[in-house]
Amino acid sequence: MPYEERYDAFADILGFSERVRRTETDSSLQEFLAALLSDIGTRAGQYDDLMIGGFQFQAFSDSVVMSTKGDANGLSYLLSEIQALALKLLKQRPSDAARIS
Numbered sequence: 784m785p786y787e788e789r790y791d792a793f794a795d796i797l798g799f800s801e802r803v804r805r806t807e808t809d810s811s812l813q814e815f816l817a818a819l820l821s822d823i824g825t826r827a828g829q830y831d832d833l834m835i836g837g838f839q840f841q842a843f844s845d846s847v848v849m850s851t852k853g854d855a856n857g858l859s860y861l862l863s864e865i866q867a868l869a870l871k872l873l874k875q876r877p878s879d880a881a882r883i884s
Contacts, residue, residue: 787853789852790861791849793847794847796847820847
C-alpha cells in the first residue's frame with residue numbers, strides 16, 4: 784500500500800486521563816466523555832458521506848489523535864474538528880470542571 788500525504792493533529796488534553804479515571808464514580812462525566820468521542824465519530828461518518836473520505840481518530844490516555852487527507856478539504860475538516868473538540872471541553876459545565884481540577 785503506497786503512502787499518502789495526510790494532515791495529523793495530536794491533542795494532549797490537560798487533565799483528560801484524570802477525567803477518565805473519575806468516570807468510574809461519576810456517571811454524568813462518563814456520559815459527557817462518551818458523547819464527546821461519539822460526536823467525533825459521528826462527524827467522521829458524515830465527512831466520509833460527503834465523499835471527501837479519509838478522516839480517522841483515536842483516543843487514548845489523555846490524548847486524541849486525528850488525521851485527514853493531505854488536501855485543502857482535509858485540512859479544513861481537521862481544523863474544524865480541533866475547534867469543535869476545544870469548544871466542547873471549554874463549555875463543559877462549571878461543576879464538572881471544579882470536580883476535575
